[in-house]
Amino acid sequence: MIRSFITTFVAFLMTAHTAFAAVEIQEVTSKSGIKAWLVEEHSIPFVALEIRFKGGASLDAEGKRGAINLMTALLEEGSGDMDAQAFAQARDALAADFSFDVNDDSLQISARFLTDTQDEAIALLRQAILKPLFEQSAIDRVKSQVQSIIASDLKDPNSIASETFARLAYGQHPYASNINGTQQSVAALTQADLFEAKDRTMALDRLYVGASGDITPDALAFLLDDLLLGLPESGAPMPAQVTQSLQAGVTVVPFETPQSVALFGHNGLSQDDPDFFAAFILNTILGGSGFEARLMKEVREERGLTYGIGSYLVPKDYAAMYLGQVSSANDRIAEAVEVTKQVWADTARNGVSEDELSRAQTYLTGAYPLRFDGNGPIANIMVGMQMQGLPIDYIPTRNDKVEAVTLEDVNRVAAELLRADDLHFVVVGQPMGLQSTN
Amino acid sequence: MRLASLMLASLLWMPLTAATTAAAADNVTTFALDNGMEVVVIEDHRAPVVVHMVWYRAGAADEDPGKSGIAHFLEHLLFKATDDMEAGVFSKVVAANGGRDNAFTSYDYTAYFQRVAADRLELMMRMESDRMRDLRLTEDDIETERNVVLEERNQRTENDPGSLFGEQRMAAQYQNHPYGIPVIGWKHEVAQLGLDDALAYYQRFYAPNNAVLVVAGDVYPDEVKRLAETYYGVLEPTKDLTARARPTEPPHRAERRLVFEDPRVAQPYVIRTYLAPERDSGAQEKAAALTLLSELLGGNPATSFLGQQLQFDSQDAVYTGAFYSGLSLDDTTFGVVMVPTPGISLSEAEAKLDAAIAQFLEAGIDEEQLARIKAQLRASEIYGRDSVQSLARTYGAGLTSGLTVADIQAWPDVLAAVTSDDILQAAWALFSDRKVAVTGYLRSPTSPEAASQVSQ
Numbered sequence: 001m002i003r004s005f006i007t008t009f010v011a012f013l014m015t016a017h018t019a020f021a022a023v024e025i026q027e028v029t030s031k032s033g034i035k036a037w038l039v040e041e042h043s044i045p046f047v048a049l050e051i052r053f054k055g056g057a058s059l060d061a062e063g064k065r066g067a068i069n070l071m072t073a074l075l076e077e078g079s080g081d082m083d084a085q086a087f088a089q090a091r092d093a094l095a096a097d098f099s100f101d102v103n104d105d106s107l108q109i110s111a112r113f114l115t116d117t118q119d120e121a122i123a124l125l126r127q128a129i130l131k132p133l134f135e136q137s138a139i140d141r142v143k144s145q146v147q148s149i150i151a152s153d154l155k156d157p158n159s160i161a162s163e164t165f166a167r168l169a170y171g172q173h174p175y176a177s178n179i180n181g182t183q184q185s186v187a188a189l190t191q192a193d194l195f196e197a198k199d200r201t202m203a204l205d206r207l208y209v210g211a212s213g214d215i216t217p218d219a220l221a222f223l224l225d226d227l228l229l230g231l232p233e234s235g236a237p238m239p240a241q242v243t244q245s246l247q248a249g250v251t252v253v254p255f256e257t258p259q260s261v262a263l264f265g266h267n268g269l270s271q272d273d274p275d276f277f278a279a280f281i282l283n284t285i286l287g288g289s290g291f292e293a294r295l296m297k298e299v300r301e302e303r304g305l306t307y308g309i310g311s312y313l314v315p316k317d318y319a320a321m322y323l324g325q326v327s328s329a330n331d332r333i334a335e336a337v338e339v340t341k342q343v344w345a346d347t348a349r350n351g352v353s354e355d356e357l358s359r360a361q362t363y364l365t366g367a368y369p370l371r372f373d374g375n376g377p378i379a380n381i382m383v384g385m386q387m388q389g390l391p392i393d394y395i396p397t398r399n400d401k402v403e404a405v406t407l408e409d410v411n412r413v414a415a416e417l418l419r420a421d422d423l424h425f426v427v428v429g430q431p432m433g434l435q436s437t438n
Numbered sequence: 439m440r441l442a443s444l445m446l447a448s449l450l451w452m453p454l455t456a457a458t459t460a461a462a463a464d465n466v467t468t469f470a471l472d473n474g475m476e477v478v479v480i481e482d483h484r485a486p487v488v489v490h491m492v493w494y495r496a497g498a499a500d501e502d503p504g505k506s507g508i509a510h511f512l513e514h515l516l517f518k519a520t521d522d523m524e525a526g527v528f529s530k531v532v533a534a535n536g537g538r539d540n541a542f543t544s545y546d547y548t549a550y551f552q553r554v555a556a557d558r559l560e561l562m563m564r565m566e567s568d569r570m571r572d573l574r575l576t577e578d579d580i581e582t583e584r585n586v587v588l589e590e591r592n593q594r595t596e597n598d599p600g601s602l603f604g605e606q607r608m609a610a611q612y613q614n615h616p617y618g619i620p621v622i623g624w625k626h627e628v629a630q631l632g633l634d635d636a637l638a639y640y641q642r643f644y645a646p647n648n649a650v651l652v653v654a655g656d657v658y659p660d661e662v663k664r665l666a667e668t669y670y671g672v673l674e675p676t677k678d679l680t681a682r683a684r685p686t687e688p689p690h691r692a693e694r695r696l697v698f699e700d701p702r703v704a705q706p707y708v709i710r711t712y713l714a715p716e717r718d719s720g721a722q723e724k725a726a727a728l729t730l731l732s733e734l735l736g737g738n739p740a741t742s743f744l745g746q747q748l749q750f751d752s753q754d755a756v757y758t759g760a761f762y763s764g765l766s767l768d769d770t771t772f773g774v775v776m777v778p779t780p781g782i783s784l785s786e787a788e789a790k791l792d793a794a795i796a797q798f799l800e801a802g803i804d805e806e807q808l809a810r811i812k813a814q815l816r817a818s819e820i821y822g823r824d825s826v827q828s829l830a831r832t833y834g835a836g837l838t839s840g841l842t843v844a845d846i847q848a849w850p851d852v853l854a855a856v857t858s859d860d861i862l863q864a865a866w867a868l869f870s871d872r873k874v875a876v877t878g879y880l881r882s883p884t885s886p887e888a889a890s891q892v893s894q
Contacts, residue, residue, distance in 0.1 A: 094813075363535075366535055
């Protein structure tokens with residue numbers, strides 16, 4: 001039975017590239033020159049809109065860490081002639097959703113609104129973007145929420161691990177500290193700091209927009225000016241490239257908890273590196289999320305040392321890292337770390353097999369169209385493509401780029417990129433048999 | 439601020455839309471196979487993608503006493519060998535076809551699903567039907583996978599004081615019903631689970647007449663029916679499948695209160711859950727009223743009653759919320775939570791929370807707020823059409839939690855028909871009996887409150 005089964009499976013493989021979502025992207029330019037990418041989809045009467053401002057929380061001014069994060073959280077807490085409650089009521093009455101978020105590299109606004117009440121929803125969103133109040137009572141209320149999150153992070157092994165790793169990896173760069181700020185830095189922030197934080201971050205010279213749903217190009221062009229005109233032309237200068245400071249070794253952060261959390265990594269590859277696709281495929285084979293990835297197979301399936309292990313290329317705008325994470329009971333984490341290093345070293349030395357490569361390629365090419373499942377995800381993908389500088393006709397060419405990678409490419413990149421001796425492990429917990437180096 | 443998701447992820451807090459992604463019924467076709475397997479087909483032809491799910495009417499609450507965690511453990515073991523497939527091949531084939539697969543276990547169901555290009559549906563059915571009856575487990579599988587599950591428990595529960603606290607509260611809430619036992623199992627029982635336990639559960643519950651097939655996406659009912667008959671239709675049903683009758687709760691005669699202390703707690707909070715009715719087939723009205731009550735009382739903090747009182751007017755709380763999920767085979771819970779601002783003790787917080795609830799009952803329902811919530815409910819049917827996968831989950835979870843297709847399709851109308859009187863009546867009934875409630879304090883042993891109690 002197994003034989004006949006495999007035959008069928010191979011037959012299926014051969015048609016893997018045929019099922020492709022037909023996503024047609026148009027570029028729309030408003031009268032004032034604001035650009036957006038659009039996928040028209042008129043079958044459901046709503047629109048998903050994704051807006052990004054490049055730079056994000058890394059644009060915090062000197063001594064004002066946490067200002068941009070706090071400002072972002074306050075955009076929905078009062079604007080125009082509305083306080084937080086009136087704003088929420090108006091939004092709910094329109095059944096619109098707005099979310100405001102920020103990370104190291106961008107500030108993100110996601111909106112979803114019904115075609116019927118599009119004008120009202122856009123007017124309301126414009127008010128939040130252009131006329132936030134940053135009232136003292138709202139500042140105090142949201143500050144106490146942020147302080148609560150900061151306090152919780154200090155006692156959470158995963159957060160302790162990421163913060164420790166970031167400090168070691170990113171030196172003096174903004175990436176080295178948490179975007180929330182510290183208890184002290186947040187306490188000191190004033191209303192003036194928040195208005196300044198907004199002008200540093202939300203400006204037209206760093207704006208990217210994607211839209212998907214029940215809207216025509218002409219209507220979107222009007223909407224862009226209605227929504228965004230009036231923002232400053234330019235904001236704060238972008239941060240500098242990170243000077244890498246991560247040394248090989250182990251950092252143990254003692255913390256009383258039954259399971260140790262390990263975060264590990266070394267330098268990675270930037271997204272515009274010619275070898276990025278080869279590295280991306282390599283990582284799918286080494287540390288992807290499926291059970292058949294090498295780390296998952298060796299650490300979980302063969303030895304039962306963890307529930308989950310994975311590795312990730314993390315191409316941030318100003319630093320490229322290659323990171324991984326694994327959690328194991330305190331008396332088993334040392335073995336998990338050891339096996340991880342062995343797999344890393346073995347893959348660098350011996351490369352991957354032709355079979356692994358072709359399975360990873362089939363997986364990646366087949367999974368790609370599954371990403372385009374709904375207006376929100378499509379708008380999101382389009383805004384990401386623009387920020388990466390990808391061409392508007394990239395989508396139908398992407399799988400060819402994956403297919404074009406050869407075994408020689410992957411194994412050459414494996415030998416260069418994977419350096420087991422350079423890995424730094426941050427381990428939070430009470431690990432047995434692991435000590436901090438240096 | 440998304441404080442709720444950061445701190446209280448274990449509380450079942452869900453946005454309003456999640457409760458109501460009911461289908462425009464014209465896209466949905468249902469039928470049964472001769473061996474008793476139920477089939478739901480949801481058509482969405484926008485993209486050439488399909489979601490294939492098999493849901494078993496068996497979850498953690500159907501385990502034998504002393505075998506906690508076996509439903510979830512077996513879910514892991516279903517990725518091992520069958521008579522036709524070697525261990526690990528299932529996921530390998532799905533991945534090699536560009537798909538994603540996963541599985542989840544709850545109190546009332548265990549579900550397996552794959553998301554693939556629509557032309558791979560037959561392959562998924564071939565493999566999923568194979569492992570419904572023909573799993574071949576070895577002692578080696580058991581040993582290794584049990585360690586994986588214990589590490590999963592470490593990651594989800596042992597490393598998270600909020601989760602440990604949740605387990606203790608549920609154990610106090612349910613005095614007889616197995617909802618008092620964690621889905622992942624008590625650690626000492628999981629450590630003892632063996633091959634025979636896994637096979638006993640498998641043979642008892644994994645059968646076509648105990649399963650629901652949901653196929654959603656770029657498919658047509660006729661084709662799904664033909665394939666389902668080919669792969670699932672040939673499987674032998676289990677003849678003596680008994681009705682799902684779990685031990686039921688005795689009358690609750692005493693309020694329960696507990697304090698959970700852990701040095702890893704950074705943010706203390708007080709939380710109370712009340713035993714509450716769930717959605718019953720043909721009688722979803724009470725659950726609908728409680729669903730709207732949880733929104734009005736403690737949905738979005740900026741518009742809910744608790745949020746306005748305790749986060750805006752008084753700023754006594756960093757976060758407040760109410761939570762309720764009516765999707766459950768047996769009695770569920772309705773909860774309220776308050777995270778106090780620094781300087782306010784948990785007993786003060788509890789008093790303020792109770793005062794706010796009393797005020798809510800006195801003040802009556804804010805009709806404008808109710809109208810806004812209902813507008814959102816109507817819109818969620820439009821937004822819900824954008825995600826065929828969540829629609830598929832709504833059917834799978836509903837059908838394995840004691841509801842029928844008609845119940846699931848009626849739910850938006852049942853919600854829309856709820857009046858302010860219904861909600862107020864439900865609120866009075868709920869909050870008038872503290873004997874069915876469990877009140878919990880989560881705090882660090884070094885908190886001022888804990889220290890003062892030790893010295894008393």
